[in-house]
Amino acid sequence: MDILLQQIINGLVQGSVYALVALGYTMVYGILGLINFAHGEVVMVGAMVALSITQVLAGYALPPMVVLLISLLVASMVCMALGYGIERIAYRPLRNAPRLAPLITAIGVSIVLQNLAMIIWGRAYHAFPPLLPDSPHIIAGAIINEVQIAIILVAVVMMTGLLLLIHRTRLGRAMRAVAENPAIAALMGVNINAVISITFMLGSALAAVAGIMVAANYGIVHYYMGSILGLKAFTAAVLGGIGNLRGAMLGGVLLGLIESLGAGYIGDLSGGFFGSNYQDVFAFFVLIAVLVLRPSGLLGERVAERA
């Protein structure tokens, strides 16, 4: 029983990691209808910048919480600048281009960021210092540590904050207007370009937070870490219904649970024929099954089709 509980906790933590990244994807998609494929790399840059900051601050004997806050701040700013730049350079000129053009530039941006990061931070895997306390708590035989609790909390807080922002503020209203119909939003006096830039910067700040949480949890960062994380998070966002913030959270947590329960029990369920090597297959089958039954994801309402 404690094994099952442990697997659920594993899934929740992993799922919250996906959700953290998926929120950024889904927010940009919700406003622009564009998959920002470079989002995973922004997450990576966030983690890498934070690593550099912790290295710089290592000599000052500051309390870990202060180091965390400073690195969070700097990483968010760098990522926001990056997000703004990516949108200006790679997406804005293509707003009226064929649908797949921004996809290719996004892939281009990913390749560039990855290789820049490799040049700056080197090829090696780096240890990320333990900034958050990782003392374990035991609940009914299952173990969860404080970083993991923090990840779940941060994911929930971020989702709630974004929902409030979008539904309760002026900026949020402008965002929704742009999402609904950019041309009319512009006629109503919304500065579309500003709104889109802010959306990107916000999404990138989220990416920085996600990057640091991921780095703190696994204690390891690498210039390649963004791509696989981005892919999983994108899957999670689609599962939940891309463009829907609650969907990103739900999709992330579900994907995490599917993976951990799949890896844990698929062997017993299939009489040993399949094992944890089919963990991803299992996850994708669930995704396909969900999408066949609900073609726009669990919570998605808008049919995603643009010319």
Add this chain to the structure above:
Amino acid sequence: MKLNHKSSVLLVVLAVVLLFLPFIADALLGRGWVRILDFALLYIMLALGLNIVVGYAGLLDLGYIAFFAVGAYCYALLGSPQFGLHWPFWIVLPLGALLACVFGVLLGAPTLRLRGDYLAIVTLGFGEIVRIFLNNLNAPINITNGPQGINMIDPIRLGTFSLSSEQSLFGLSFPAVHLHYYLFLACTLLVIFISMRLQDSRIGRAWAAIREDEVAATAMGINTRNIKLLAFAMGATFGGAAGGLFAGLQGFVSPESFGLTESIMVLCMVVLGGMGNIKGVVLGGVLLVLLPEALRHGAGPMQQAWFGKTYIDPESLRMLLFGLALIAVMLLRPAGLWPSRQRQRELTEEHEDYDSTR
């Protein structure tokens, strides 16, 4: 397509160049470049296959490499010591294409209702599922040899004429890579021919119709289900055939070669070159195979020449420049380097809505 005098002269020149290209490349740049040409032709076939799905029918497919994998493994399993089977390539190759076609329909069937990005993620998942199965089917029963891959695959052989050993014909000696070049060229021309015929056929127009507006297409009496499945099946068939050729050339296949990045690469070729336009897709394929290789040769020495010193590791710089090139091309030519006329027209019209002075 009527040929006037000028374009037929151009065609003849092109044919002559293509005929002697391996010898020219071998003499000027080295034999490595002939192998690169072989890969370029393989990728052109793949890109043309994907072009049917993405360019003609407008269905975004991120798992296309799975069909390439199916074709390659079909060839590898039936023509290697793995099962002790050594079927001739003229049976194995079409069989691989057929199998890929079946997989295409299998993928297409559950995804018919999905659109846009949802379709993209499902096809991506499908591609990964195929790769993961290939990577793990070594236990409990060993079929694919798992991550170790399948080695010692039979070369492409007609009777005693083997493509993997040097042959002399007409007083000229043809090394293995040259021989593969001619076979691949023939296959590519066939794929181009089929693509052209499809484009102008009833089916091609039906694809264009569902690409532009699925609801209107249904209203016009087009059976969207069958037409979509046909697009997946045709695209997959080309992919499967290319896969068989790949296995024959390499003599070794392993699941690593069929990852997501490969799918993305092929998609880049289609989009970068110009979706829906055969010439554009061919150009995209050629460029994206040649560019990283040219940069491999160029990135280090260029720094040497310009700055007198190698500042950045040429290998990091190579992929960096490749990424920048992708961005730059898309910014300068959003519809691709060589877009289809129709698409170009649509684009400029769209611009005129906003700004008629341009």
Add this chain to the structure above:
Amino acid sequence: MSYKNLSLPLLILALAACDKSEAPTAPANSGTVANELIVKIGASSPLTGPQAHIGKDNENGTRMAIEDANAKGITIGSKKVHFELLSEDDQADGKTATIVAQKLVDAKVNGIIGHLNSGTSIPASRIYNDNGIPQISPSATAIKFTAQGFKTAFRVMTNDAQQGKVLGEFAAKNLSAKKIAVVDDRSSYGQGIADEFVKSAQASGAQIVAREYTNDKAVDFTAVLTSIKGKRPDLVFFGGMDPQGAPMVKQLKALGLSAKFMMGDGGYTPKLIENAGAAAEGVYASLPGVPLDKMPGGKDFSQRYEAQFKQPIQLYAPFCYDAVNVMIAAMQRADSAEPAKYLPALAETSYDGVTGKIAFDEKGDLKGGAVTMYQIQQGKWQPLQTIGGSTPAAAH
């Protein structure tokens, strides 16, 4: 639309420029004194992508050996030899590896040190064999690499079977593990060594209680480790590399598993200690060969490596160093750098390298192949025992 007709020719021009600038590489270097012999050593490993750090380490080891040889001033066929390194990125991809192989063959290399992975060494070996160019892989462990009947394929590394056997016996006998859980990363290397480990451990009387899998890009292993925890093993073996090994052992400890943790040579890196932190203590790993500081010249090698590349040896650099030296020694014995002439001499190698004694069997595998078991003690890799091999003087 004014740039419409411009961009394409520009791009092609840029490409052509790239091609042209390539031309000077070869001739520029060969335009040297008439009485000097240029010998080109090709090397290939992944220099980009997730394994780039280990690939670069390989290149560094190869480079050091070549610089040493040049400094020493070697003569072959009464000519002074200048060795030249041509290093290429194969991206750990089989397809790219064949392109690289062909490129190196075109450049008329006299021999190849590479590739790093089995998945690249195998497809490339066919091209080297067709062109008669000797290839020594410093690190490919798949049994198949030397089982293709190619006369040109050698390795200075034990294969999966040799190493897996030692690991399995060590786990079952020396560590008296009765119940063992095995994880592999589904890469060619990880699966190969894990399968051989299982065979050997079972033959030595241990029971495999769990066989789990991950992949070579994963960072979260809590799910498989949790289900392993339910089986209460004495030891967990991971077939994979250090980027996965470090977080895995951390998560293993965090989940409260008290089992011992063991890896193959993929785990024997300074990064494992750095990245796993306190959790690394007590981890076992193997490395083919004899401990470096027990070998004559070994300590010197590692000190010079650190001085030159500003980092400790990652993994296979000493094997690359030995591979180059074995190749040069064969050239000297044959008194020729021509592949066809020194290849027979290479097959009869008997060389004392920094990793141990190197001699090849008829397939090109390392003969005898000593394997040393290590454990992390007080944050350092400590050799425990050297098993097999024919250099009793170096083992204790």
